[in-house]
Amino acid sequence: MTALAWVTGIVYLGAATCFVVGLHQMRTPSTARRGNLISASGMAAAIVITAIVLLIGGEGDWIGWTALVGGLAVGGIFGAVRARTVKMTDVPQLISLFNAVGGGAAAAVAIADFLHRTAGIIVPLAASIPIVLDVLIGAVTLSGSLIAAGKLQGTIPGRAIQFRGARLVNLIVVGIAVVAGVLTILLPHNPALLLALLVAALAFGVLMVLPIGGADAPVVVSLLNAFTGLAVAMAGFVIGNQAMIIAGGLVGAAGTILTLQMAAAMNRSVLSILLGGFGAVAPTGPVIEGPGSANVRAVDADDVGIQLAYAQHVMFVPGYGLAAGQAQHELADLAKVLTDHGIDVKYAIHPVAGRMPGHMNVLLAEANVPYSQMLQLDDANAAFPGCDIALVVGANDVTNPAARRSGNPVSGMPILDVDQAKAVVVIKRSMSPGYAGIANDLYSDPKTGMLFADAKKGLADITAAVKQYLTT
Amino acid sequence: MTDTLFTDLAIFVLALLVGFEVIGKIPSALHTPMMSGANAIHGVVVAGAIAITAFANSPVGYVLTAIAAALAAANVVGGYVVTDRMLRMFDRPKVDAKATNSTENHS
Secondary structure, eight states: OOHHHHHHHHHHHHHHHHHHHHHHGGGSHHHHHHHHHHHHHHHHHHHHHHHHHHHHTTOSOHHHHHHHHHHHHHHHHHHHHHHHHOOGGGHHHHHHHHHHHHHHHHHHHHHHHHHHSOTTSOOOHHHHHHHHHHHHHHHHHHHHHHHHHHHHHTSSOSSOOOOTTHHHHHHHHHHHHHHHHHHHHHSSOOHHHHHHHHHHHHHHHHHHHTTSOGGGHHHHHHHHHHHHHHHHHHHHHHHTOHHHHHHHHHHHHHHHHHHHHHHHHTTOOHHHHHHIIIIIOOOOOOOBOOTTGGGOOBOOHHHHHHHHHTOSEEEEEEOHHHHHTTOHHHHHHHHHHHHHTTOEEEEEOOTTOSSSTTHHHHHHHHTTOOGGGEEOHHHHHHHGGGOSEEEEESOOGGGOGGGGSSSSTTTTOOOOOGGGSSOEEEEESSSOOOTTOBOOHHHHSTTEEEEESOHHHHHHHHHHHHHHHHHO | OOHHHHHHHHHHHHHHHHHHHHHTTSOGGGHHHHHHHHHHHGGGHHHHHHHHHTTOOSHHHHHHHHHHHHHHHHHHHHHHHHHHHHHHHHHSOOHHHHHHHTOOOOO
16 A cells, blocks of 8 residues: 555545544534534545545546536535525425435446446446446436425426326336346446436436325435435445445435434335335325314414413424425514513424424524424423413324324324314414325314414414513 | 455445444434435545546546536535534524523513
């Protein structure tokens, strides 16, 4: 080993340590930011040493260097601007976009390495297998993540998009990818085969994500995050870069765990979400009307204001509707009015509240809600019986007591026991069912009052009403 | 199987195991920033973009270098910046929370 190789190896090892320590520090909010900075400094060191090695070796010509530096500048500026300007509600699609570009970059690295090899000679298995896997996974991630980002952003319809013969098309595309991949590994170097693999993988990414409903899109984003990690690890095998192998493996594991946890919190299996995308999805059945949608008690903001003003313990239950309506600031305003008058306010946060796991916590943190007021599922459920009033804003299926019974789509799903609170108010625009397509028993509970309003407006009205009763 | 490949495979598998171990302990409240942080980490593919510059000597090679560099840079820079933005919000001092908790009665 040369001295330079030693230094590189040590720096890569240090970078890998930074990645692990950085992720480890994300366990608590007080150390999380430092963790991210540690991870970033490891990254900077790994990138700089890679460039130094290349410079010292005098490799690459001036056009290549110009392409590299130009590309880095364009991409870096684009990434920084998007990251600085993105609204917190839009973070899930930005993460998806970064997955796409990461996967695309990994695929480009493998393609460049492949093309560099001599035509007509068999590529050794140690290189050809990771090249094929990298191009396959990277390309699927690139196109699939772009579609997922589009669905989250709303530029592509969020509903499951299906067409006649989708299954056949899927089979053909997968067939082409498999054949092209295997032939690339077995036959002498042939760029046409790799191109076929690339195109088929890109098409498959689109076909895989298009039929997946918008509500499942976050699970897919997480899965594609794992894919990007694996693609980057494969690229590491291709060019023999251990920093990429380690980082890719870490991210692959992270994405996999998160995907499983997310699917469990939604009462779905990852397989059923994905297979749903392969043409086997059940047509959304007719909306099952609840036993008593006629028994629903409507209330107005003034009623809710009185209830809140005379409560001692209040629990807010924010959900997807709050995120979609960007009403987190209005909710925090209401909480401030209440806490200023000595009323205890907590937030019950379901693991998948918002548009991806933990997203609600980010939105509330943005609205200055203290971390200590955000209760996770178990803590929240322990606290509900002691609550005078639970205010549900934009959460539906995750509050449905029907989950405790068997024989319906939400059976067994981990829910927030909102019905255990002494009184419940739900802010909702209409009685329309949530993603599971069933009526929410909570709404017909005698102690529940329904405030039919848009989240933002409903909360503002309640805050105004509460102020009336509290300032006197 | 060469020694290098075996070493690389061992490293890869161990990295996966470390990933499972570390991530499993992160509370769901921090899952979004964690995913975003992990997202930034796969931006290490920038190293790959730099590496392929070494043998880029044709128009296709240059284009691939530029594409890989641009995509990877967007990933790594954007990923870390947006994660930091989120975590900065969690890290803010929450002074008024403590102040209001001590107030006992209302109206």
